[in-house]
Amino acid sequence: MSVTVEGEKNFEEVTSIQNKAIRLNLNENIYGTFAEIGAGQETVRHFFRAGNASGTVAKTLSAYDKDFSDAIYGIEDDGRYVTEARLTTMMRYETGLIEERISRLKHPNKLFFSYANTVATIDWAKKYKGHGWLGIRFQTKPKEDYSEIILHVQFHENNAGHQQISLGTMGANLIYGAFYHHDDPKYLLKQLYDHLSTDKIEIDAINFTGPAFTQVDNRLMSLELVKKGITQAVMFAPNGNNVLPASILYKRNILTLRGSFRPVTRVNMAMYKKSLKLFLNERKVDKEKAVVIFEITLSNLKGEGEIDEQDFLDRADLLGSLGQTVMISNFQEYYTVVEYFSQHTKERMGLTMGVSTLKDIFDERYYRHLSGGILEAFGKLFFKSLKIYLYPSKDEETGEIITSENLKVHPRMQELYQYFKDNGRVVDIADYDPETLDIHSRLVHQMIKEGKPNWESMLPENTAKMIKEKGLFKGK
Structure with a gap:
């Protein structure tokens, strides 16, 4: 188009x-x-x-x-x-x-x-x-x-x-x-x-x-490319310089974490570290060729209306300080990002996500624009050499830990879900940190914005220190 x-x-x-x-x-x-x-x-x-x-x-x-x-x-x-x-x-x-x-x-x-x-x-x-x-x-x-x-x-x-x-x-x-x-x-x-x-x-x-x-700031210029529809995705290195996606992704094993990272929390880092350990232990993954991408979508950046450039830079600074490569994309559904990565590599890929995200993937509403509906999307998603690494969640009412074993999807999707699970495409992160299940980035962001105490313990130590020293996320 x-x-x-x-x-x-x-x-x-x-x-x-x-x-x-x-x-x-x-x-x-x-x-x-x-x-x-x-x-x-x-x-x-x-x-x-x-x-x-x-x-x-x-x-x-x-x-x-x-x-x-x-x-x-x-x-x-x-x-x-x-x-x-x-x-x-x-x-x-x-x-x-x-x-x-x-x-x-x-x-x-x-x-x-x-x-x-x-x-x-x-x-x-x-x-x-x-x-x-x-x-x-x-x-x-x-x-x-x-x-x-x-x-x-x-x-x-x-x-x-x-x-x-x-x-x-x-x-x-x-x-x-x-x-x-x-x-x-x-x-x-x-x-x-x-x-x-x-x-x-x-x-x-x-x-x-x-x-x-x-x-x-070249990160803002990178963001501009996606905002204007010039390209679908851009990347920048931890030092803030824009990098060519093909140079990062070419023939690589790619592990991707999508989120708002506003700010990056202990649960984000736990998901990253635990899933990376599982990913690197995969038989089809070459440790020397593995790369981790933290993805932020335009919809995540527009969570409260128009994109706040300083808010975007705050998130980028925090991820950069943690040594992470960041991708800004205009991809909505996960199958589109997998298709994008597949242009550059045929190697094993991994997606790290939480329970609520996996549940959304099995929601038919997100695929009505496709002539083949959810089956077309899943053909594109799972046809590739891909696994999903699932971090559990806790039911706020009952305290029950939700994993792939007791996750409930729509009855019409249950057999489809079971098929991919039984074929090893969904892998539970069993070695999770129970304390992180009560951490929610929106709550942390609200606490920082309103000047409330005790949010520091929910973030990586250096991240909390950087937010305080630079006054990030205040007044937004």
Whole structure:
């Protein structure tokens, strides 16, 4: 489905790519290089066609041959070419050359830049759609340190020529945005899709660095990609930098915990640690290839209406301090996240969840939009090499501990539930901590917000300390 990216400045007429190129070419101070590998020289073509390209283009090259590329930029540690490391090497090498070859004494007002992309378009067999990295290293003031915008794209068109055109359009938008919208990164992100749509090209990772973006939190930019429908899921590392999902998930054994983590509690960490132990003991799980993902959905972030960005950052800070990789997704049902992971791996996967969540999975209401209903969803969910690790709950009225053995689903679903349980797809976490069953994150959040005492014991020690020191979750 095509998605037109919405933004704050929709009242403006979208500038044509030609007019963007002309405006850049007529700015006597913007001057730089273009290095494009893997899909022709589609970006710089716009600047040549617009006219007066000599005012902007210092050099353009396309080192398609790997030996030529290595001779210019060196050999990457992993020997690969369509990588972020290769893109960064290209941009920094080229800005080094322009600084060396263009006299600052002769051109004191020049704003130098290097634009680069390294991509692989769709293969002849049309088995792999293609992907790539593009970025710009640029100055907003003469002699200023360089800022960078780096993004990863997935191609969705089934024709290499069309992919090249889309790449060239996005490249021109990126250069224009860097110089004319760097003070408004959210709008810059939106205008990357001028004359494009997400059914043509998808951005699934983006990072802003340097003096032009000192106030930018890349986690918020990552969140923006999902909010605007540009991509379905993004990830960021414990240090807060956005990371390419494919680099984290590729051929990995994946264990996922979904929640609001507002805040992350002792029960969340108990579920994580106990399920991870079970997961790593699985015969089909390679301990060296296992990765844990803490997933927060947009619906979890919108629990009380519009997304509160500071509230989101508070949760991210806490998970990051615990060393966790976080995924923000637009997936509602669990089968959709499993399908997403399956694009990157065929290895054993695990879902960690509580009793109420498992009960919801067996609720037919959530699958009415599927022509095959719940059976279609379960075919997608359990067809894969997947197990559910179930953390028990306690009935607040009777005190009974609820596990997979006494969980009650709708009578129509009982046989289906029993089938998956009997086939070992649902695994009880028997080694649970009874004290954690009385902990509920909503109650903890309310206590923090209202300044009530004794919430600290419900959280990991360092988490409670961090909340107090930074004043997190207050007044929200």
